[in-house]
Amino acid sequence: MARQVSSTTLAQAVADHLRMRIHRGDVSPGERLPAERELAEQLGVARISLREAIRQLREDGYVEVRRGSTGGTYVTELHRxxxxxxxxxxxxxxxxxxxxxxxxxxxxxxxxxxxxxxxxxxxxxxxxxxxxxxxxxxxxxxxxxxxxxxxxxxxxxxxxxxxxxxxxxxxxxxxxxxxxxxxxxxxxxxxxxxxxxxxxxxxxxxxxxxxxxxxxxxxxxxxxxxxxxxxxxxxxxxxxxx
Structure with a gap:
């Protein structure tokens, strides 16, 4: 029987993809990820799946969300x-x-x-x-x-x-x-x-x-x-x- 792909599975796959990009140096500490709409389009996923992936990365200490005029999702210093x-x-x-x-x-x-x-x-x-x-x-x-x-x-x-x-x-x-x-x-x-x-x-x-x-x-x-x-x-x- 084919295994179903749930939204949770997709979000995990997106989180893993972004994590690996950070690991290999495509995105470095202090850099801002593309805006949500743009990044979702780049990855070919729904914005709800991307939001869940970002939430997972925040919990693991990979990114932080900043507010204000320079707001957005930024890669942390990666200590944790x-x-x-x-x-x-x-x-x-x-x-x-x-x-x-x-x-x-x-x-x-x-x-x-x-x-x-x-x-x-x-x-x-x-x-x-x-x-x-x-x-x-x-x-x-x-x-x-x-x-x-x-x-x-x-x-x-x-x-x-x-x-x-x-x-x-x-x-x-x-x-x-x-x-x-x-x-x-x-x-x-x-x-x-x-x-x-x-x-x-x-x-x-x-x-x-x-x-x-x-x-x-x-x-x-x-x-x-x-x-x-x-x-x-x-x-x-x-x-x-x-």
Missing amino acids: PAEAWRARMRAQAGEMDDIIDFRIALETETAALAARRHTAVGLAPVREAVLALHDVIGRTAFRQADSRFHVALARAAGNERLEEAVESARGELFSPRDLLPFREPVEETLRDHQAIYEAVAAGDAAAASAAMRAHLEGTRRQLRIIVFGAEDGADEVAWSPV
Whole structure:
């Protein structure tokens, strides 16, 4: 028997979608979500389902609703949901490594396919995302440039399912770089992204795959520090973006 989709189920799906967008850095702390009517149209849902989704996100500490001339729904500083995420990662042994392992399997093959299949038009957004890191100012711009790179690379691979899977996997790992005293690793990220881009542009699938693997293994090391703690001086360690 087909399972019915209730309004509650739809609202939960919308909340999960918005939560993942926040996790992967599409929307950063302090940013305002689109107005209710516009956001409902973007997502293709009724406004009542969107309101319920926003209510869930408010309860979980992801957004706050402000009144007045600058009113609207804003992403919070994410302290409460980030701590809840870290607690879940600590409690569910192996989940973080499982997600990273999945991303490595997914994105190394994505990089290899991009090396084999890319066109000049498809490669241009990847290069633009690399160049954007030269001029980033602030964490929001940094997060957005990082996200643009991974998504553009998946598009260059020419497979919509891969693109969707990459975006979904990135959304499973909270990005608490906005909350912790880690310096922003623009140089490290630029180096990694440049290496991946050059291998893809050269059509070297093996090198592109290896560069992506090294990038994501760096992510694994830094996430372990963030989630499980580290020795004194950990706050000086550069954060490798997810």
